[in-house]
Amino acid sequence: MAQEIRTIGKDPGLRFEMQLDSPSKGGASLAWGNLCLYFDEEIIWESESPTSSNKPKPVHWSWIELLEFLGKWWPWLTMEEGYPIPSINPLYPCHLQNEAERRWDDLSEETVEIEEMEVFRYHARHDLAMALNGCYLPSLLVKRQGAQFIFSSASLRESLFRPADEVIATLIELGEYLADSIKGSTTERAQLALSQWNSRADLLPIETVHIRTGLDTSEIVALTADEDPQNFWEWDATAPFDDTEILAAARMSRGILPSSVQRSLLKRIKEIPKAATPKLDKLSASIDLLFSEIGKPHKQGYWLAEYLRRHLKKSIDDVISPEALLQQWNISITEEALESSLIDAISVWGRCHGPAIILNTTYPAKPSHLHGKYSTLAHEICHLLVDRKRALPVGEVLGGNVAEYAEKRARAFAAELLLSREHAARTYFKSDSLETAIEALSNDHEVSEQLVGWQLQNAPGVILSPDETAVLNGITGDYLSWIAET
Numbered sequence: 001m002a003q004e005i006r007t008i009g010k011d012p013g014l015r016f017e018m019q020l021d022s023p024s025k026g027g028a029s030l031a032w033g034n035l036c037l038y039f040d041e042e043i044i045w046e047s048e049s050p051t052s053s054n055k056p057k058p059v060h061w062s063w064i065e066l067l068e069f070l071g072k073w074w075p076w077l078t079m080e081e082g083y084p085i086p087s088i089n090p091l092y093p094c095h096l097q098n099e100a101e102r103r104w105d106d107l108s109e110e111t112v113e114i115e116e117m118e119v120f121r122y123h124a125r126h127d128l129a130m131a132l133n134g135c136y137l138p139s140l141l142v143k144r145q146g147a148q149f150i151f152s153s154a155s156l157r158e159s160l161f162r163p164a165d166e167v168i169a170t171l172i173e174l175g176e177y178l179a180d181s182i183k184g185s186t187t188e189r190a191q192l193a194l195s196q197w198n199s200r201a202d203l204l205p206i207e208t209v210h211i212r213t214g215l216d217t218s219e220i221v222a223l224t225a226d227e228d229p230q231n232f233w234e235w236d237a238t239a240p241f242d243d244t245e246i247l248a249a250a251r252m253s254r255g256i257l258p259s260s261v262q263r264s265l266l267k268r269i270k271e272i273p274k275a276a277t278p279k280l281d282k283l284s285a286s287i288d289l290l291f292s293e294i295g296k297p298h299k300q301g302y303w304l305a306e307y308l309r310r311h312l313k314k315s316i317d318d319v320i321s322p323e324a325l326l327q328q329w330n331i332s333i334t335e336e337a338l339e340s341s342l343i344d345a346i347s348v349w350g351r352c353h354g355p356a357i358i359l360n361t362t363y364p365a366k367p368s369h370l371h372g373k374y375s376t377l378a379h380e381i382c383h384l385l386v387d388r389k390r391a392l393p394v395g396e397v398l399g400g401n402v403a404e405y406a407e408k409r410a411r412a413f414a415a416e417l418l419l420s421r422e423h424a425a426r427t428y429f430k431s432d433s434l435e436t437a438i439e440a441l442s443n444d445h446e447v448s449e450q451l452v453g454w455q456l457q458n459a460p461g462v463i464l465s466p467d468e469t470a471v472l473n474g475i476t477g478d479y480l481s482w483i484a485e486t
Contacts, residue, residue: 086255301412350394
């Protein structure tokens with residue numbers, strides 16, 4: 001007789017419905033039983049066996065394999081935020097394979113073989129379906145993203161964000177339930193699975209840094225030199241596995257800056273003091289009550305910019321100074337010529353530092369010219385408003401390896417805050433020509449012609465002639481790839 005059905009997790013996140021076989025059947029030692037897995041209230045794992053019933057069809061399997069997977073890959077599941085190839089930063093984890101394959105078209109066979117193995121290993125530690133050997137179920141990738149997790153399903157064509165605390169609690173409950181079901185077994189496999197699960201968080205400091213940052217041992221040694229790891233990475237002794245501003249900056253600049261420049265960057269971050277920002281915190285909390293991380297990121301960015309305009313009591317044609325706004329919120333802004341132009345800004349707002357923004361004035365970084373400075377500051381406002389409790393809880397290296405979903409949202413927000421699409425459209429309709437409208441909007445709002453062009457292209461109601469389309473395509477140029485909507 002089977003045991004009672006156990007529900008682990010809740011909608012709309014992960015929900016496991018498990019019914020393990022009775023020990024009398026001899027299956028308990030390897031956790032044999034039935035399981036249905038639900039993702040955002042839709043079933044993703046069920047049996048393909050034909051049945052006349054419309055009820056969910058559970059998969060019968062040895063679920064000790066899930067426990068083995070959780071025990072082996074727990075540190076990576078709960079701490080790894082980057083992707084295996086620094087130059088690939090997909091919007092969702094389920095896009096990784098396709099983007100990698102497009103990249104491989106132009107690479108040598110030797111490089112492709114190395115990167116194929118890196119991508120395979122990444123899937124092996126983040127895809128729940130790869131826990132099962134001989135039982136083929138739809139892929140479901142689980143990835144940490146700041147204070148959230150993202151679940152990504154290619155078969156459902158859906159990705160979902162859930163709070164990190166909720167996801168970790170669900171996975172721990174699942175692991176403990178499976179561990180409890182096999183604890184009476186004397187089989188070597190069961191004992192090994194239990195041991196691995198119980199020691200899942202036993203890591204050396206350098207292993208934690210490797211998982212958190214993606215850096216290899218030689219890169220970590222080059223950064224830390226002879227310093228004590230706890231002091232260098234600014235770990236909280238009571239929470240040694242939590243992210244820090246220093247770990248995040250190292251992760252985001254990985255593969256972009258050489259170790260010597262990275263080390264200077266991290267040292268500069270350590271100089272930033274902690275500051276109180278009560279006005280910003282209050283506004284951020286009010287937004288959090290209304291904001292929904294559902295739908296395309298650019299639409300979320302537009303909504304946030306419109307909300308902020310209403311909060312500031314600004315009309316669609318009013319000019320908003322992001323610098324003045326940040327100063328009102330007690331956000332430190334510093335302009336410095338950093339050692340490399342490959343990053344545009346450093347922003348921190350974690351436990352030890354900030355909120356503060358360092359703008360890189362080294363040419364041709366975006367803040368080295370006025371329009372780029374304003375768009376960068378507007379971009380950071382978006383992160384400060386919504387991402388401190390989501391994708392970026394400790395800071396950002398703009399121009400680095402940052403969660404693309406949050407970046408797309410922030411780019412759209414920055415454009416809409418500096419120049420609303422509605423106002424751009426109205427100006428276009430009243431102007432003698434497209435060129436006149438672009439010049440007026442660029443001068444009045446102190447934004448680049450590229451940003452004006454992009455806002456006009458996406459403004460509701462604007463229908464351009466073929467000649468005007470050609471003009472805007474020429475103006476937007478690389479800006480299209482910078483703020484491209486998905």
